[in-house]
Every structure is written in structure tokens, then in C-alpha cells.
Amino acid sequence: MKMSDVAKIANVSPATVSRVLSNPDLVSKKTRDKVLEVINQVNYQPHSVARQFRTRETKTILAVVPDITSAFFSEVLRGIEHVAIKEGYQVILGDTENNLERESDYVNLLLQKQVDGMVLLTARLEKERLEELSEHFPIVLACEYIDGLNVPTVSIDNISAARKATEHLIQLGHTKIAHICGPMNVILGRDRLRGFRQAMMSNDLDVDPSYIQEGDLTIESSESGYNQMMKLLALETPPTGVFVYNDEMAMGAIKAVKDSGLRVPEDVAIVGFDNLKMSTVIEPHLSSIDQPKYNIGQKAMNLLLQMINKEKINKHSFVMKDNLIIRDSCGGKSESFPHSHESFKKNISV
Template sequence: MAKMSDVAKLAGVSTATVSRVLRNPEAVKPVTKAKVDQAIEQLNYEPNMLARHFRRTETNTILVLVPNIRNTVFAEIVGGIEEEASVHGYRVLLRNTNNQFGSEYGSVEHLKQRQVDGMIMLSPKMEERLMLEISNEFPIVLATAHLASSNIPFVSIDNKKSGWKATEHLIRLGHKRIACISGPLRMPLSELRYEGYRQAMIEHGLGVDERLIREGDFTYESGYEHMTSLLSQAERPTAVFAASDDMAIGAINAASAVEWKVPEDLAVVGFDNIQFASMYNPPLTTIAQPFFDMGKRAMELLLKKLNGEEVTKMEHLLSDELVIRESCGAKQQKKVVPL
């Protein structure tokens, strides 16, 4: 069966142009419309019936669910979504869920009442079973999320590999007692970052000391609290991997409160590369995620679903980067320890 992308390729236009011909032919140049019409006829293309239904009731608006609008991570992702959406004539409606399942589920009413055409969920808290039920009726894409199943398109990074990379860097700097302040382990991405930490420790023969593990909630306060607890132990860690930059900064301030210097007494690696990470003292070593590109890719996938195109690849993992700054001590040490 022919797809919209096949029509676009044969006509020599974009899928967005094919979509405009189907939805609003008056907005397309006659010459272009003729090419698309000819390709449709030649391929015997039939638009998806669900997409037809949405075209009849379309609002040119998509809903983006944000768990915490104050978090700059989500602001960057939304920026990517809005840029891609505007190119294709869509508006973005934001809803701050405050990490509440009830608010997420209540937002589905916007879809049911045809107030929006589709939805992008950032780090959802909703059970996967419920998301699958909703995705069977409405166009949905996830960002910064991992799913056990592969029935909803999602955009993220390889969080397990990233957690491994951050921990392995500290090991190569010579550290053996490396603590981990994870995110909420009920969240798949937090669990994956933690698994990456464990894998690196085990691979290098250091084992995993449960006394060095704390479960945070991505906030500055949890990073400060858990680092204070870790430094109150008889055998203190010499390094810490925190699963968010906010927690890493909290850990640095907790160390300062007991007159430990970073990185001389404690090496710190964070996660996300928020804007403040490079301006903090000391500048924070961290895993940089391509947030803006995540937003663009999520919107691209949603557009395909809105246009009736088949989305066969569900897992879209973008590349991250370990950004080395002063907080880990690598720049003072000049070189890492060979393994």
C-alpha cells in the first residue's frame, strides 16, 4: 500500500506539501497540485481514514504536556517543538501537569473534544497501559521517555549508556568510592541511568556499595540532602554521579557546607547540561542532551501521524555528549588513569 512519503517522492515535493494538497488544495500552486494529484493517481494512494477524520475536525493546534514548566530542560524541548510546528502551520498549547498523573489524564479531554489535533508528552507519569489505550485513538508522541513496549513513538537518548559514560569517566580519573544520586527509580529513564552506573562499577571490578546509593527526585534539595547524608558516613565517597544537574549542584553545595572542596575532595558529574551548569563555580561536568533536537524530532513524528503516514520505527535515540569541566577534576589532573 502506497504511503504519503511515496507520493511526495514521486511528485518531488515534501510530505507537508502532499498534506496541504489533501487538506487545503487552494493554498498550493496549481503546478505543484497537479504533480501531487498525478502521483496520487499513479500510486493509487488512499489517505488513512483516521487522518481523514482528523482533517475534517483539525484545529492546527497540538498539546504539549510539561511535567514542570520551571525546569529549563523542558523549555528547550518545547522550543524545538514550536519551531517545527510553526513551519507546518501548527500552534502549540502548553499544559503544566506539575508531575501529577491526574493532570496528565485530564488533558486527554482536549483530544476527546477535538480541541487539539495531537499530543506530545514530556516525561509522562501515566501508566504505559493507559498511554497505549489513548494512542489507539489519538496521535501521541513521547519525548525524554522510555517504554517497555514499542507501540508509541518516543524520542530520547540512551540513558543507560549515558549513566555508564558518566561513571566510567570518574573511574578513569582514579576514583573507586563513587556514589550515585539517582532520579525517581519508578521512572524508566532514572532506572536506566542508575543501571548504567551499576554496570560501569561492576565492569571495572569495583562492585556496588549500597551505602553509596541514594534515590533523589531531580531537585536541588534532594541533591543537597542526599550528599549531606553520604558525607556523614565514616567512609565517604570521593566522587558522585548525580542524575540531574540540579542534584549535582545541590551535592556541591552540601560538600561546601562541610568544608569539602570540589573537585579536590569530591569529584562531581551531573546530567542534562542545563544553561547554569557552565556558569556555576566550579563549572559542572555533565552529560549534555540535545533537547532542542528532541523537540523537533518529536514534532516531526507527530506530523507524520497527523498526515496519515505510517510510523514503523518507535524508538528514536539521539546522541548525547560528556562535557568535561572543572567539577570532576579532569582538567587539574590533565589526564585520566589508563584502565
């Protein structure tokens, strides 16, 4: 069924049918209702490719994530998609698997004009290239960011959030605090480490280099957290508190503590980051920095739509509010804390 067939049945011109579909306010209610009735009767489906040639729009946007297996990004994507669907857009998903070359390949879809705009949930490309692309195509960054980038960005203050998580452990009385950090080639890893260091320094606590273990995003996050926690527990003086880059790594860290015959939080207090739904399933329930994941997705998509519609955006950096959610994994001051490192080491050898 073609548009001309609908026009013939409704006794109107094909141009009128096109206006009903694209600009219904330009058509009288009587004519509009008649055309829509025919469209419903014959189940006419507009040809998306033909429409693209006419309007130079695909009504499709691209969302690029660094790791589709991460539970964190599923909630951000849901926020993106809900706004997109409401506004008549489809979302194509691209998973880079933390591979810079794959990220670059997805960006090429913009150059080929196969999508109207892009939300990047990963920011590993060179700043100069992104800025050049943004001069010609609508692009919004979310979650990850690049310092000084002149492109709309939606994120939390990762430095402040990491400082908050570390200071909570300090307030509980811990002085031997470690950090299982993210990869240093990712800005989130660098900023959360920076926040950790700031909290330690502002409380006159030394940062032992052996207390900083770099996680690996190229393997399962929980496995990486497990491995790095085992390294920390093997130290001559293990930490009593650990701030972990994300919740998935933190869950691996908790398992490592348990497998070593120790307890969380009595022997090792742990705080994660992201506040995934799984945080309330694992035992003990995981204390974590909550990111407004769904709202980040919504805000990013709304900004992208403004850019597609050539509306003015007054600022480029949108910082969302985070919260520290305190649960059982970090514990509080109790009779068993602080404990002696001699007792701690004895437990590890069991």
C-alpha cells in the same frame, strides 16, 4: 468581517475565499491575488472554531511536561514550537507537576478532540492506556519512555549515558563512587541507576547501598541534591566521586560540598546530567552528559506531524546521540588525588 463580506468585495463566491485560505493551489493566481488583497485590506481573520467544524482540525497540539520549572524542558519545548509554528500549528502547554492524575487530565483533551495530537515529555501512565489511545490519536513520547511501548518515542540511551558518566569517574581513579539517583517511580531514575551499577560492576567495584541516595522531584531539584549530598558526606567513609541524576541536583550537591568546608573536585568529584546552560555558570563548571534537547523536540514534533498527516513511520524508537562534556567539577589526576579518607573526614568536621 465575515468570509461572505470578503467574497462580496472581491466579487467571488465564499467557496473561492475558503479555497484561497485552505487550498490556494486550486485557485488561479489572478483570483488568488485578488482575494488576498481584499483580505489584507479589511484585515479578515478566519474563524478558528468554524474552521475546526469544517476540517475537523484544530491546528493545535498539546505538549505535556512533568515540571515546567525545569530548564531542561524549556529547550525541548523550543524545538517543538519552532517546528509547529513553521507548519501552521499552535502549541498548548500542560504541566503535570509530576502528578499522574494531572497527566491523565491532559490526555483527556485528546479524547475531547480539542487538539490534533500530543507530545508527552512524561510517561507515567499505564502502558496499556497509552497504546489504546495511540490507536485513535497521534501521540509521540519524548525524553521519557516506556519499555516495549508501540508508540513513537524520541530519547537518548539513558543507561549507556549513565554508564559513560560513571566510567569517567572510574578512569580518573575513583573507587568510592556514589549516585544521587532520580525517583524509582520514573524510568529515567531507574535506567540511570542501572547504568551506574553496570559501570561499577564491569570495573569490579562494589556498590555500597549507602552510596545510593534517591532524589525527590516533588521539591526543588537543587534542594534535593543538597540534602542527599549531605547524607553522603555524613557517612563514615564518604565517596570521593558522585554521579548525579541531573544538573539541577548536581548544583545542589556542589553547594553541599562547599558548605561542608570541602572542595570540588579536589575532595569530591561531581558529574551531572543534561548539560544545562547553567552548567557553565556555576563554579566549578559542571561536567555533564549532554542531551540534544532542542533536536529531541524537533524530532518529536516532526513525527507527530507525520502521524497527523497519516504518513507511515517505519520505526517507533528514535535514539539520539548524547555526549559527555568534561569541565572542572570532576577534575583529573592530580597531586591531591587520591586522598586519604582520614583527611577527608577531618575536613568534614571543620
